[in-house]
Amino acid sequence: MGTGLNPSYFVALSAALFVIGIYGALSKKNAIAVLISIELMLTAVNINLVAFNKFLTPETFIGQIFAIFVITVAAAEVGLGLAIVIAIYRLRGSVDLDDFDLMKW
């Protein structure tokens, strides 16, 4: 290994980032804050993918390809999520997720 770090360092970093993202997604009222927390979780996944790419299959680049696809889908997700948030804000005048009970019956 070139750097002398083993994969568990990066898995631990990514686990900590993922856990922070879950905490934000569970405990925030603002819908945009929940979107940001989902971005944190996706970033943690990307760290894992690139770390496994480096330590397991460095010459096939599969992990980096998957990280690029994750980034693409995350960009699309943020665009659509913000559009939905803006649409609901115009309908309801609120971005508090506890007010969003349109699909509750």
Add this chain to the structure above:
Amino acid sequence: MENIYSLIAFVLLSGVVLGSALLVVTLKNLVHSVLWLIVTFIGTAGVFLMLEADFVAAVQVLVYAGAVCIMVVFGVMLVQRNEMGNSNPFNYRFRIAAPVVGVLFIIIGLLTAKAQWVTSGAGVPKKTVQALAPILLGDFMIPFEVAAILLTVALTGALVLVKEVRAHGDRS
């Protein structure tokens, strides 16, 4: 000697990433949260550089720290009209969320500590882009095109969503 330097770099970078991520989820002002999110993404790009993934680091800075964060800031500006000072509050679930994520982190940590890592000794090739491009346009051609279609459909859908609701709101 190289090991201790990379370890120091890793500790500093993960400190930046985790500290700014904690600030993202704890700050009261949503705009400050988004600004710290940019710091998190740039720190993550540093981690990618440590992992010898230059192209992914560049994409991370351009797409996440640039485009996504600016888009989120625009979303905040369009949505949050009153009292920005307390625009990012916790809901009643934060007491349940803290133990849940603590237990999850402990589980992942234990599994990571017990894992037997089988690493291939080979290094990542130096020319990342030249190695990525044939894979992306060869083996992964269909997912690449699907990603392009997905982006187009997502942006069109976002436009349609926002526009339709505004027309509806004008009528009522």
